[in-house]
Amino acid sequence: MPDLILRDARIADDADPVDIVVDEGLITAIGSRQAVRAENEIDCAARVVIPGLIESHLHLDKALLDAERPNRDGTLAGAIAVTAELKRGFTVDSIRDRARRVLDAAIANGTTVVRAHPDVDPIVGLRGVHALLELREEYRELIDLQIVAFPQEGILGAPGTLELLRESLRSGADVIGGCAYNEATVAECRRHVDIVFGLAAEFGVPVDIHADFADDATDPRFAMADYIADTTDRTGMAGRVALGHMTSLAGQPPRRRRRTLTRLAEAGVAVVPLPATDMHLGGRGDDTNVRRGIAPIRELWRAGVTTAYSSNNIRNAFTPYGNADLLDIGLFLAQTCHLSGPDDLRRVLDMATGQAARVTGVDDRHGIRIGAAADLVVLSSHRVADVLLDRPDRCYVLKAGRIVSRTSRIHEPARPGVRTLPPAGAARGEIRTA
Numbered sequence: 086m087p088d089l090i091l092r093d094a095r096i097a098d099d100a101d102p103v104d105i106v107v108d109e110g111l112i113t114a115i116g117s118r119q120a121v122r123a124e125n126e127i128d129c130a131a132r133v134v135i136p137g138l139i140e141s142h143l144h145l146d147k148a149l150l151d152a153e154r155p156n157r158d159g160t161l162a163g164a165i166a167v168t169a170e171l172k173r174g175f176t177v178d179s180i181r182d183r184a185r186r187v188l189d190a191a192i193a194n195g196t197t198v199v200r201a202h203p204d205v206d207p208i209v210g211l212r213g214v215h216a217l218l219e220l221r222e223e224y225r226e227l228i229d230l231q232i233v234a235f236p237q238e239g240i241l242g243a244p245g246t247l248e249l250l251r252e253s254l255r256s257g258a259d260v261i262g263g264c265a266y267n268e269a270t271v272a273e274c275r276r277h278v279d280i281v282f283g284l285a286a287e288f289g290v291p292v293d294i295h296a297d298f299a300d301d302a303t304d305p306r307f308a309m310a311d312y313i314a315d316t317t318d319r320t321g322m323a324g325r326v327a328l329g330h331m332t333s334l335a336g337q338p339p340r341r342r343r344r345t346l347t348r349l350a351e352a353g354v355a356v357v358p359l360p361a362t363d364m365h366l367g368g369r370g371d372d373t374n375v376r377r378g379i380a381p382i383r384e385l386w387r388a389g390v391t392t393a394y395s396s397n398n399i400r401n402a403f404t405p406y407g408n409a410d411l412l413d414i415g416l417f418l419a420q421t422c423h424l425s426g427p428d429d430l431r432r433v434l435d436m437a438t439g440q441a442a443r444v445t446g447v448d449d450r451h452g453i454r455i456g457a458a459a460d461l462v463v464l465s466s467h468r469v470a471d472v473l474l475d476r477p478d479r480c481y482v483l484k485a486g487r488i489v490s491r492t493s494r495i496h497e498p499a500r501p502g503v504r505t506l507p508p509a510g511a512a513r514g515e516i517r518t519a
Contacts, residue, residue: 087113089486090123091463094134096453098427098469102131107459110485115455127481133469135434136452137197137460137484138411139441142293142329142357142395144235145184145220146175146203146213149400156402160369161298164402165267169238172209180216187399188220191409192228193490195462195479199228200293200395200445202235202262205253207245214253227489231445233293235262240280241273247280254288261285263294265309274306278313282320291325291446292317298329300367300376301336308333310345314352323353327444329397331356332363332378342381346388355444356380356390359397360418362404382422386432393441394418394433411437416473427470434472459486465494 087108095102096115106114106121114121150171156164180203191199203213214232221230234253240246240263254261263281268274278294285292299307310331317326328349334342334356349356358380368376385392396414398404407414415433419425424433442451450458463481466472482490499506 087121087123089125089127089459089483090119090121091127091129091134091461093131094129094463095131095467095469096134102129105134105453105459105461107483107486110459110487112453112455112457112459115453127463129463131467132480133464133466133472133477134453135195135462135464135469135472136438136442136457137462137482138195138437139198139200139393139445139447139451140191140196140395140409140411141200141327141393141441141444142359142397143187143191143199143201143409144203144398144401144403145187145199145201145217146180146209147172147398147401147403148187149183150402151400151405154402155405158369159366161366161403164366165237167402169208172204175209175212177212177216177219180213181220184216184220187409188224188228188230192482192484193479193492194408194410194412195464195482195490196409196411197228197460197462197482197484198231198442198445198447198451200231200233200260202233202293204237205234205246205249205262206236206238206243207249208238211249211253211256214256214258218257226487227484229447231259232257233260233262234258235264235295237264237267239264239267240277241268250284251287254284254290258290260291260293261288263292263296265294265296265313266298266306268306271305274309275312278309278316282316282322285322285325286320291327292322293327293329295330296328297331297333298363299333299336300370300378302333303336308337310334310354311348314345314348314354317352317354324443325446326353327355327357329357329395330359330363331380332358332367334380335378336376342384343388346384346390350389354390355393355440356385357393357395357444358382358418359395360421361406361414362397364417364421365404365406377421379418379422382418382424391440391443393436393444395437395441412473412476416476419473430470430473434469459483
């Protein structure tokens with residue numbers, strides 16, 4: 086007898102609902118009216134079921150810092166400076182406590198995988214990595230946590246960082262990160278990239294680089310995409326490299342932009358726009374036609390670049406908003422990137438599921454198909470195309486076939502002619518109306 090069946094689940098708008106059979110954490114059957122019985126059943130009542138959402142770029146170690154010190158000038162430089170000062174007071178316990186709050190929210194919102202980027206530098210040392218290593222074990226039955234060793238302060242410009250990155254990877258970090266633009270010269274930016282790829286080869290891990298995070302590409306330190314694509318080709322890392330932000334793509338002339346996007350697609354380099362941060366920090370020097378730069382989503386799609394999106398930061402100097410809700414971020418992305426209609430909205434949803442699974446390297450076990458892990462979310466929506474628009478409840482969140490979060494809501498609107506409703510549970514007649 087299987088462990089669980091999700092009955093009458095909507096997984097596509099152009100097909101009838103199906104039953105999804107789960108056993109030992111895996112999807113074992115999908116079809117209409119499965120005759121088999123299970124130990125537990127969820128009646129989805131034709132509600133939408135999606136694969137688990139994936140936060141492919143999230144800074145858990147720096148979450149919720151805005152309550153301590155906001156970024157007064159709203160710039161990227163200001164955010165880095167504020168955070169660098171706050172990092173001096175970080176402890177493993179303080180990082181863990183803030184990160185735990187975000188992980189709990191992410192799980193409730195249907196996230197089943199998080200790729201987190203703790204800072205690694207002489208200011209904070211390995212405290213962020215150690216905190217997340219503990220949380221990876223603590224939450225292993227609730228959410229998969231990947232750890233990126235991230236040199237926010239640069240590598241060449243922050244002596245001692247290189248050995249800290251090596252120590253992070255020896256300790257169990259899953260991915261080597263980079264922050265290519267945070268070096269002083271173009272030559273040093275390229276050297277930064279070379280070092281990151283060298284560490285990837287040394288430890289056999291993927292690469293995830295913050296790159297080209299500017300309003301435009303007039304400063305060549307923010308135009309590293311082609312060099313990173315060439316380096317990916319040279320090192321045989323196709324399909325194992327992701328670039329976060331990439332806002333300066335939108336500031337390139339169309340012909341040059343198309344050439345860069347083609348190179349990224351050919352090299353197998355993924356791009357992860359981070360719209361909440363990218364919109365908040367962009368255009369701070371403009372007083373007319375203020376630029377609101379996000380990487381050009383539709384052009385990335387057209388070029389064939391693997392493209393996800395993520396929350397990036399939650400309520401700190403880089404992004405003073407957020408609830409670790411990827412559907413909220415997806416709707417914001419659609420609104421700010423001229424994406425609309427059922428096809429676009431389904432594709433945006435895929436950016437947080439199937440495409441994000443490719444970015445994080447879990448696509449071999451992700452999705453709604455036989456043999457995939459039963460990481461699933463039952464939503465209150467009844468059409469896949471409406472998921473972003475509805476802002477639906479996450480009725481059930483499943484991790485490896487286990488319910489790890491459940492949300493229920495009672496909504497009782499008054500009908501025409503009824504002036505008030507009694508409190509929930511009150512017997513009719515207990516409340517007197519005028």
